[in-house]
Amino acid sequence: MTTRINPSILAADFANFESELGRIRTADLVHVDIMDNHFVPNLTFGLPMVERLQQVSPIPLDVHLMIDDPDRWAPGYAEVGAFSVTFHAEAATDAVALARTLRQIGARAGIALKPGTPIEPYLDLLPEFDQVLVMTVEPGFGGQSFMESTMPKLRTLADAVQKQGLDVWLQVDGGVTIDTIGIAAEAGANTFVAGSAVFTGDPTAQIALLRAAADKHSHAH
């Protein structure tokens, strides 16, 4: 199983953003947090910024929409060339139709679940998605503590993906560190978003440590 480490640029230095991108060359994808101060109590940026990031980033963008009304907004992120676009289950009106639209445009379609949102209603819909993001903190801010209470949900999801013979990436986001990444890998995650753990310190070294810790606990080993 491939381990993917996706630095969340929420923790990066935006004043020097292009050089920050140079510091994460060994990352698999750049995780871009879009927050609207409605779905979550924090505000980042929107489509024009992502369009610009798309032009300057040598690493494909993994866009995470923490916004209301993704049915309206998500396709635009796919249209500017994002590699993957993940929207929240709690915010979407028609998650399957939206995922189909994203795929038609050419992006990978992702669905994200807040810690309190159950996975069961989505298990039969897994073929409609390329990735599922299990939030391991309440979305909105970096630097929070990993919620181990979300691991049973991840295990249920990983079992379903395996039983259905699907290639759906299982992503975790929030509080992912050298100490916690193994717990998520053990529960079945293969795609890891990390902000503070990457940008606090030397990103190349941190990415290597995170990758090694995940690989040690991943199901392939």
Ligand SMILES: O=C(CO)[C@H](O)[C@H](O)COP(=O)(O)O
């Ligand atoms: O979307 C997020 C929280 O809503 C971020 O991706 C999260 O900020 C990751 O940061 P950290 O690794 O510091 O927890």
